[in-house]
Amino acid sequence: MSGRASGGDIFKPEKQGSAWPEGYGRVVFDSVDSTLSEAARRAHELTGPLWILADEQTAARGRRGRSWATPKGNFAATLIMRRTDAPGIAALRSFVASLALRRAFVRVTGDESAFALKWPNDVLLNGGKVAGILLENIGDHLAIGIGVNLAHAPGADQVEAGALRPVSIVGETGLVISTAKFLDALAPEYALLETQFTTFGFAPIRTAWLAHAARLGEEIVARTMRDETRGVFEDVDQHGCLILRTPKGRVQVTAADVFF
Secondary structure (H helix, E strand, O other), X not given: OEOXXXXXXXXXXXXXXXXXXXXXXXXXXXXXXXXXXXXXXXXXXXXXXXXXXXXXXOOOEOHHHOEOOEOEOEEEXXXXXXXXXOHHHHOOXXXXXXXXXXXXXXXXXXXXXXXXXXXXXXXXXOOEXXXXXXXXXXXXXXXXXXXXXXXXXXXXXXXXOOOOXXXXXXXXXXXXXXXXXXXXXXXXXXXXXXXHHHHHOHHHHHHHHHOOEOOOOOEEEEEOOOOEEEEEEEEEOOOOOEEEXXXXXXXXXXXXXXXX
């Protein structure tokens, strides 16, 4: 870990008024190994939810331990909070986070139609992947890691064969958005949806997520380390599982990578 901005001290951003959600802390780093790793280091001292933002990550990771490049200009943040519900319920916050991301994108770009949600935890811009989410349990805390291609997108040779093309906000819209400005948009959107989730449960989140789901009603492929299932994307159930309609009937997919 190196180059802590403001010494890595927790602070509430100035001049944000009521925009910054009450009760949420914020800490910013020039450079850190991984915001998820920093979340683990800070879990024991938390008094409330905390956003950890880094201008650069030197040892970031994605799903299944995959490396995740975070060059300067891209958004890398983790929200860590105490987990007060069962792990299965807590995992549904991937849908909360992806909805919040989409709302933040619409807020900063003004474009309602360009952003879609890909099961289980990606956000798409003009059909390409612009953001990803990774959830980790850290003791009795939940960490939600978020990566956004604000300024840079990996090349096609840096992603898995058949995966969606990576895109960036700059490349697709021409807009230059600072990481701090994006967090200012994302944090209040997440807080609103978190309150909705804890108050009313997953049902309204699920409905809102499905309204923006990519390829709903179309044939997709869900691939695990062992096999793959091809079918029509029919639904997401009350547990967050993907429901595919196949020639053998409806199939429930609990975890997989999805390909179009």
